[in-house]
Structure formats: C-alpha cells, structure tokens
Amino acid sequence: MRQVTGLIALIVLVAFLVWGVLPPTMRDFGYPPSDMDDYIIENAQEQTGNNNVVASVVFDYRGFDTLGEATILFTAVTGVLLLLRASKRRKESS
Amino acid sequence: MASLIAQSPILIIAIPLAAAFLIPLIGMVSQKARNALVVVSLVFVAFLVFALARDISINGIHIYTLGATSPDLTIPTGFMVPVRIILEVDGMSVFFSIIWSIVSLAAAIYSLSHIASETGQTRFYTLLMLMVMGGFGLMYTGDLFNLFVFLEIASISGAALIAYRTKFADTQEGGFKYIVVSAIASLMVLFAIGLLYAQYNSLNIAYLAQVIQYTTLDKIALALFLIAFAMKTGMVPLHLWFPDAYSVAPASITGMLVITSHACMYAAFRICFTLYGGVINAPVVGWIIIAFGLLTMFVGVTMAVYQKDVMRFMSYHAISQLGYMWIGVGVGLAVLGNPQLLATFGRDAMSGGIFHILNHAMYKPLLFFTGGALFHYTGTRDLTKMGGLAHKMKWTTILYMIGTLSISGIPPLNGFSSKILIYESVYQFHPILTITGIIVSILTLASFTKAFHSAFMGAELPEYKRGKEVPRSMIIGMLILAAGIIFVTLFPSLVVDWAIHPAADALIDQSAYINAVTGAIP
Amino acid sequence: MEHIPLNFPFLAAALLVGISFYIIIFKKNLIKLIMGIAMMASGVNLFLVALGYRAGGNAPIYTDVPEGPMVLPVPQALTLTSIVINVAVLALMLTIVIRIYRHTGSLDSEKSRKLKG
Amino acid sequence: MLSKIVRTVANQLILFILIFGLYVIAHGQITPGGGFQGGAVIVSGVVMLLVAFSSKELKKSLRERVLSIMESTGALIFIILAFVGIGTAFFYNLLVGTPIFGHIPPIGPNPGDIWTGGVVPLMNLAVGIKVVAGLSAVVLALALFSSGEEVEE
Numbered sequence: 001m002r003q004v005t006g007l008i009a010l011i012v013l014v015a016f017l018v019w020g021v022l023p024p025t026m027r028d029f030g031y032p033p034s035d036m037d038d039y040i041i042e043n044a045q046e047q048t049g050n051n052n053v054v055a056s057v058v059f060d061y062r063g064f065d066t067l068g069e070a071t072i073l074f075t076a077v078t079g080v081l082l083l084l085r086a087s088k089r090r091k092e093s094s
Numbered sequence: 095m096a097s098l099i100a101q102s103p104i105l106i107i108a109i110p111l112a113a114a115f116l117i118p119l120i121g122m123v124s125q126k127a128r129n130a131l132v133v134v135s136l137v138f139v140a141f142l143v144f145a146l147a148r149d150i151s152i153n154g155i156h157i158y159t160l161g162a163t164s165p166d167l168t169i170p171t172g173f174m175v176p177v178r179i180i181l182e183v184d185g186m187s188v189f190f191s192i193i194w195s196i197v198s199l200a201a202a203i204y205s206l207s208h209i210a211s212e213t214g215q216t217r218f219y220t221l222l223m224l225m226v227m228g229g230f231g232l233m234y235t236g237d238l239f240n241l242f243v244f245l246e247i248a249s250i251s252g253a254a255l256i257a258y259r260t261k262f263a264d265t266q267e268g269g270f271k272y273i274v275v276s277a278i279a280s281l282m283v284l285f286a287i288g289l290l291y292a293q294y295n296s297l298n299i300a301y302l303a304q305v306i307q308y309t310t311l312d313k314i315a316l317a318l319f320l321i322a323f324a325m326k327t328g329m330v331p332l333h334l335w336f337p338d339a340y341s342v343a344p345a346s347i348t349g350m351l352v353i354t355s356h357a358c359m360y361a362a363f364r365i366c367f368t369l370y371g372g373v374i375n376a377p378v379v380g381w382i383i384i385a386f387g388l389l390t391m392f393v394g395v396t397m398a399v400y401q402k403d404v405m406r407f408m409s410y411h412a413i414s415q416l417g418y419m420w421i422g423v424g425v426g427l428a429v430l431g432n433p434q435l436l437a438t439f440g441r442d443a444m445s446g447g448i449f450h451i452l453n454h455a456m457y458k459p460l461l462f463f464t465g466g467a468l469f470h471y472t473g474t475r476d477l478t479k480m481g482g483l484a485h486k487m488k489w490t491t492i493l494y495m496i497g498t499l500s501i502s503g504i505p506p507l508n509g510f511s512s513k514i515l516i517y518e519s520v521y522q523f524h525p526i527l528t529i530t531g532i533i534v535s536i537l538t539l540a541s542f543t544k545a546f547h548s549a550f551m552g553a554e555l556p557e558y559k560r561g562k563e564v565p566r567s568m569i570i571g572m573l574i575l576a577a578g579i580i581f582v583t584l585f586p587s588l589v590v591d592w593a594i595h596p597a598a599d600a601l602i603d604q605s606a607y608i609n610a611v612t613g614a615i616p
Numbered sequence: 617m618e619h620i621p622l623n624f625p626f627l628a629a630a631l632l633v634g635i636s637f638y639i640i641i642f643k644k645n646l647i648k649l650i651m652g653i654a655m656m657a658s659g660v661n662l663f664l665v666a667l668g669y670r671a672g673g674n675a676p677i678y679t680d681v682p683e684g685p686m687v688l689p690v691p692q693a694l695t696l697t698s699i700v701i702n703v704a705v706l707a708l709m710l711t712i713v714i715r716i717y718r719h720t721g722s723l724d725s726e727k728s729r730k731l732k733g
Numbered sequence: 734m735l736s737k738i739v740r741t742v743a744n745q746l747i748l749f750i751l752i753f754g755l756y757v758i759a760h761g762q763i764t765p766g767g768g769f770q771g772g773a774v775i776v777s778g779v780v781m782l783l784v785a786f787s788s789k790e791l792k793k794s795l796r797e798r799v800l801s802i803m804e805s806t807g808a809l810i811f812i813i814l815a816f817v818g819i820g821t822a823f824f825y826n827l828l829v830g831t832p833i834f835g836h837i838p839p840i841g842p843n844p845g846d847i848w849t850g851g852v853v854p855l856m857n858l859a860v861g862i863k864v865v866a867g868l869s870a871v872v873l874a875l876a877l878f879s880s881g882e883e884v885e886e
Contacts, residue, residue, distance in 0.1 A: 057693040074863070
C-alpha cells in the first residue's frame with residue numbers, strides 16, 4: 001500500500017517537474033529576464049567598490065541572507081556539539 | 095524612541111541573534127549571567143514587538159530596507175525594481191510576532207529549571223535564541239529567499255533541540271524525522287522560489303505579487319509551496335512525523351515548536367493571499383485547503399483518543415486544532431474573489447481562524463508545559479502510570495484545567511470565543527464544516543477529561559507520595575501563558591478589534607502590501 | 617555555447633530531484649535517505665545556478681574580464697548560500713544518525729521505529 | 734595514524750593549504766572566492782591532518798573550547814560589522830570611500846585593487862574565521878565521537 005501511494009506520488013511529482021522545466025512552460029535556457037541583475041552588474045563597482053559582483057551581492061545587496069547563512073552554520077555546529085556531548089550515561093559506562 | 099521604532103524590525107531579529115552569538119562566550123564564565131542574558135534580551139525584544147505593534151496600528155505597514163542609504167528607500171533611485179532585501183511588517187506579521195515573543199519568553203523561563211539537571215545547557219540556550227530569531231525573521235521578511243533561510247534556521251535549531259536529551263533513543267528519532275521533513279520541505283520551497291525567479295527575475299514578495307501572471311509554472315510553484323508548508327505544519331496526510339517529534343522534545347521546546355508550525359502556516363497564508371492574492375483561482379485552492387483542514391481536524395482527534403503517552407496525546411490534539419485554523423482561513427480564501435460574500439462571512443471566518451491561532455498559541459504550549467511538569471515530577475509520559483497527582487501538584491492541576499477548558503471551547507474561556515466565531519461564519523459557507531467542528535470539539539473535551547482523570551484524580555499513588563510541586567520558574571512560565579488566556583477571556587472584543595481584524599484585513603488587502611514597496615515608483 | 621535545445625540543464629536538475637525523491641520514498645537505510653536529500657539539494661542548486669546563465673556570458677567579476685555580457689550574479693549568490701545551508705543540514709543529520717546507531721545498533725528505518733502511533 | 738611518509742607530507746602540505754586558503758579569503762572582493770570558500774579550503778587541510786594523524790593526536794592542538802570561542806568571535810565580528818551601518822541602515826556599507834578598503838575601482842574591466850570593497854573584505858575574514866572554526870569543530874567532534882572519545886562540554 002505504502003509502495004503504491006509512494007509510486008503514484010513520485011510519478012506525479014516527477015511528471016510535473018519535468019513538464020515544468022521543458023520549453024513551452026519554461027523559458028529557454030541561457031536567455032533569462034534580467035532587470036534586477038543588470039542593475040547590480042552595472043552599479044556594483046560604484047556602490048560597493050567590489051570587482052567581484054557575486055561578492056557584492058553576497059555581502060552587500062543580499063548581506064542579510066549571508067548573515068542567515070552564517071547563522072545556520074553556527075546553528076548546525078552548535079547542534080552537532082550539543083548532540084555529541086558526553087552524556088552522563090556514557091561517563092558511567094566508560 | 096522614534097528612531098528605535100524605525101529600526102525595530104531589524105533589532106527584533108538582530109538582538110536574539112547577537113545574544114545567541116554571545117551566549118557561548120558568557121556561558122563559559124557564568125551560568126547565571128547567561129540565563130540573565132537570555133531572559134533580559136527576550137523581555138527587551140517583547141517590549142520592542144509591542145512598541146512596533148502599536149506603531150503599526152497607527153501608521154500602517156512598516157518597511158525596512160537592509161543596506162540602503164535610507165531604510166525607507168525600497169527601490170534604488172532611478173530604478174523600478176527592488177534590489178535589496180526588504181523587511182516588511184504588516185498587521186499579520188506583527189500579530190504572529192506578538193504570539194512568538196510571549197511564548198518564547200515563557201518557554202525560556204520554563205526551561206530555566208526544566209532542564210536544570212541536564213548537561214550542555216549553554217548550547218541549549220544558544221539554539222533556543224537562534225530558534226527565536228528564525229521565527230521572527232520568518233514573520234518579518236518581505237523576501238522569498240530570505241524566508242527560506244529563516245525557515246531553515248528555525249527548523250535546524252528545532253531539530254537539534256528536539257534531540258536534546260541524547261540518552262533516550264526516541265528523542266533522536268524524533269529529531270531525525272523533524273530534520274528530514276524540514277529539509278525536504280525547504281528544498282521544495284527553494285525549487286518553487288527558483289521557478290518564480292526564472293520568470294520574473296525578482297525575489298521580493300511585493301514586487302512578485304504585482305507582476306505575477308499565474309502561468310503554469312506559477313501553479314506548479316504554488317503547489318510546491320503549499321505542499322511544503324502543509325508538511326511543516328503537520329497537515330493530514332503528511333502528519334505522521336508530527337507526534338513523534340513533538341512528544342519527545344523538552345516541553346519548553348514543544349511549546350515553541352507549536353508556534354513554529356503556526357509560523358509556517360503564516361508563510362502559507364502569505365503565499366496564498368499576498369503573493370498570489372490577485373491572480374489565484376481562489377475557490378479551488380480554498381476548497382482544497384478546507385477539505386484537508388476537515389481531514390486534519392477529524393483524524394487528529396480520533397488518533398488522540400487512543401494515546402497513552404501524555405505528550406503524544408497532546409500532539410495529536412495540536413494537529414486537530416490546526417484544522418480549525420485551516421478551515422477558517424480556507425473559507426476566507428474561497429470567497430476572496432467575491433467582495434459581498436467576503437463581507438458577510440468571509441472576513442469573520444478568517445478572523446475566527448486567526449483568533450483561534452492566538453488562542454491555540456496560548457493554551458497548547460500551556461498544556462505541553464503541564465505535560466512537561468508531569469514528566470518532571472513522575473519521570474514518565476505514560477498516562478496509565480500516573481494518578482492522584484492533584485494532591486501534590488496544585489498549581490499544575492489548576493493550569494491544566496484552564497488549558498483543558500480552553501481547548502474544548504467551554505464558555506466563557508477564550509477557546510469558545512474563537513470557535514463560535516468560526517462556527518457562525520463557516521455555517522453560511524457550508525453547514526457540514528460547523529457540524530464537524532462541534533463533533534471534534536466534543537471529542538476533544540471527552541479525551542482531555544479522561545486524561546485529566548487518569549493523571550490527576552484518584553488516590554495518591556505510593557510512588558509519587560514524596561516529591562514537591564515543580565520548581566518556581568516552570569510555574570512562572572506556565573502562568574505567563576495562563577495570564578494570556580485569562581486576558582483574552584476577559585476582553586475578547588478588545589483583542590478582536592486591536593489584533594485580529596487588522597491581521598485579517600492585512601491578508602485581504604493585498605494592494606497595501608504591494609504599494610508599501612512599489613508605491614515609491616516615480 | 618549556442619542555443620541549447622530542450623533546456624537540458626533544467627531537465628538534468630529536475631531529473632536529479634526526481635531520482636532523489638525515489639530514494640527518499642523507497643530506500644529504508646538512513647544513510648541512503650541522507651544521500652537522497654543531499655542529491656535533492658544538488659539538484660535544486662544546479663537548477664538555481666542554471667537560472668543565471670546567459671548565453672555566451674562571462675563570470676561576473678570585473679578583474680581582467682574579457683568583453684561581452686555577464687551571467688547573472690544573484691543566482692550564484694543564492695546557490696552559495698544554499699550550498700552552505702545544505703552542508704549544515706547534512707552535518708546535523710549525520711550526527712543524529714550516529715546517535716541513532718549508538719542506541720539501536722541499526723540503520724534500518726523500519727527496525728528503528730520504536731514509536732507507534 | 735598512517736605511515737610516517739604520509740604524516741611528514743601532510744605536515745609540509747598543511748602550510749601550503751593554509752596559505753592558499755588565506756589567499757582565497759583575502760582576495761574575495763576581486764577574484765572568485767571569499768570567506769566560505771577559503772574557509773572550506775583550510776578545513777580540507779584539517780581533514781587531511783585528521784586522516785594522517787589520529788583524532789586523539791589532533792585534539793591536543795585543536796581544543797574544541799578554542800574552536801568554540803573562535804566561532805562565536807567570527808560570528809560576532811560579522812554581526813558587529815552589520816551593526817555599524819545601523820546609523821543609516823542595517824548592513825549599510827559605510828567604508829566605501831574611506832581609506833580603509835574604501836577605494837572605488839575604475840568602472841569596467843580593470844586589473845583589480847585589493848583595497849576595495851568597503852566592509853566586504855572584513856566580512857569575508859569574519860566568515861572565514863567562523864567557517865574554519867565551525868567546520869573543524871564538526872569534523873573533529875564526529876571523528877572523536879566515532880572513535881569513542883569524549884567530546885568536551
């Protein structure tokens with residue numbers, strides 16, 4: 001039962017994804033609309049002083065995302081060290 | 095003061111974050127200082143949230159553009175499209191953040207003694223603050239990718255906190271299920287964001303709402319968004335992980351996880367009403383949400399009746415209660431395109447659903463906290479092994495009764511006022527919804543009475559004769575939530591006028607959200 | 617690089633996501649499940665970075681760049697963020713699996729399911 | 734612990750990896766790279782040491798407490814750099830135009846100037862510290878735990 005529902009869900013999902021990315025529904029690869037990105041490419045050097053436009057996006061235009069990203073790394077590290085901490089039971093056994 | 099309010103959206107996110115980064119350093123020096131930092135920063139954040147809420151009720155939507163030459167400058171001079179990340183706080187966001195600030199404060203105070211005997215407390219509080227920050231970010235952001243980032247922060251810290259008590263095997267499994275579900279859900283959200291970005295080359299919710307055309311890709315993206323958020327909120331049939339994860343976490347974290355699922359619900363509303371509000375085929379999506387909401391309500395409560403584990407029992411009730419909110423807001427969505435029906439009952443149904451979120455966010459964490467208190471006292475979660483606890487745990491008994499009466503919708507408690515609002519309004523949409531709601535309510539009352547009887551009533555069991563009431567900070571944590579319940583009970587109309595209607599109107603009024611960002615076009 | 621027919625990069629990303637769904641739904645081993653999620657993340661990242669490609673574009677870095685259009689920088693930034701996020705998620709998942717293995721001695725998701733609803 | 738040849742080579746190689754990682758971090762504003770990438774490069778060196786020596790051996794020189802402090806410090810530097818702009822707006826890049834990393838490069842293709850980017854190079858450095866400390870801590874903790882060692886509180 002679980003197998004059958006799983007299979008149906010899988011087929012539906014993959015069909016939708018593939019249908020979604022093929023030409024009539026999706027735009028052509030390599031020809032993106034680019035209003036926002038063109039603005040960034042043109043102004044990044046002047047506004048942030050960066051030659052590396054990606055770095056200016058990562059740390060300036062979308063710096064808050066990067067703060068979130070650094071936070072996630074911090075969260076995961078804290079989580080890993082929290083979960084691998086010596087529990088009391090292990091101290092007794094060792 | 096004025097500049098503090100102008101900066102408050104970012105401060106509400108950044109203060110818990112800075113506190114989280116500081117806690118590992120301070121925790122090495124002094125545990126008391128660390129606990130004080132946690133409580134003080136949460137109190138300050140709660141103060142800021144209330145100040146911001148007051149400001150929004152007067153001045154309307156609050157905008158904060160990160161990194162711009164002025165926080166109000168949403169669109170760069172001489173350009174038409176927002177480039178930077180924008181925080182956008184309207185009635186709905188601030189409503190959720192009020193709930194989040196109260197519950198997280200209560201949970202932090204409750205934790206002070208609930209986990210006092212465990213190791214690794216410094217990291218526990220770090221993760222708690224990160225989770226608080228993730229929740230606020232999720233509610234305040236006006237940018238889709240930013241929403242994904244905060245969703246991940248909230249879910250990763252949540253998973254690590256669920257697995258906090260590493261000496262039990264079930265906590266690890268609960269944490270694993272939670273993180274797997276979250277990872278899949280957030281990747282689906284990311285894919286959907288990619289689909290939108292591919293067509294409109296923007297990530298800003300308000301701008302996207304202005305230009306969206308409801309093409310086939312948009313429909314696929316909407317489906318992905320809804321499946322992902324339904325998965326995160328534990329909507330039937332994607333609920334199987336929900337009790338496993340919620341029942342094993344420390345009780346304070348379970349209380350916060352309830353609000354995280356509300357935050358995901360908020361994200362789903364934001365997507366349906368604000369992002370797709372102008373173009374969505376509202377009746378179809380509305381009916382889908384209502385149908386699954388009904389299923390959620392019914393399956394949740396029927397599963398709950400059999401549970402012997404007190405936390406699992408409450409988790410299934412949490413699933414069932416989420417159904418009420420989906421139905422209330424779903425009815426509002428179904429009549430979104432019809433102003434007349436919306437005025438007669440749609441707005442009331444949405445208000446009912448949102449009011450129920452507020453009430454649920456008060457009584458469900460309270461019930462989980464009392465469950466945690468029972469676990470703290472007895473060392474077991476099995477209801478059949480408990481009994482006669484009312485003799486020793488007077489505070490817990492009273493608080494549990496408040497929660498029970500509230501969740502079952504007994505007048506005059508707050509659960510009643512929101513349920514009656516839902517019943518009256520959805521009856522005009524379709525009577526079957528009201529009838530199911532009442533049946534579910536009765537089943538809820540029955541099962542909670544049974545649990546009350548088996549845990550608190552009867553003769554005092556010999557193994558629980560010794561021992562005292564739970565420590566004071568746990569009671570304070572519970573009392574904060576009980577005070578919230580009593581406040582809403584005493585002044586329901588005040589709360590509806592000041593918090594619920596602005597939130598519902600913020601969802602309905604899509605153009606205000608869009609204009610706040612793009613209105614600056616020269 | 618001229619016009620690429622049938623959006624092959626997008627198709628590859630969609631198929632990667634599809635395969636990963638197959639793994640997540642049908643495989644019982646927890647490590648395989650994690651690999652499925654890692655693969656799904658790769659698929660989504662591939663999709664994101666492919667969105668930013670502009671035909672014949674250079675990398676968006678002005679240091680000694682040849683003449684011509686530049687590819688879009690924002691999808692690259694998003695992909696960077698998303699990669700780091702997925703690393704974090706995977707690290708935490710693996711940690712929990714190690715803990716589960718310590719407790720139950722098994723990596724089979726059917727066997728380790730002690731909790732019954 | 735692997736053979737002596739491997740250990741000797743690893744000992745020499747770690748310096749080059751360190752230098753390359755620092756180079757990638759420091760030139761994030763003008764060439765591909767940055768804090769995350771350079772940090773990952775350095776952590777790959779840590780992983781190499783972990784393979785060449787045992788985790789017990791490595792634990793003597795890389796204390797988890799130190800890594801924890803480093804990580805918090807990196808994160809704090811990052812958020813403080815974001816906070817200094819709050820007079821204008823959070824994350825405002827207020828170093829552009831000042832002598833510290835404030836040069837504005839000629840618009841269009843140019844050979845690159847390292848004193849550009851405003852707060853970006855500093856943020857790269859903060860993120861670099863954070864990534865090195867964080868990922869090393871994760872790798873080390875996993876290795877220690879697998880070999881049955883205690884992980885520090």
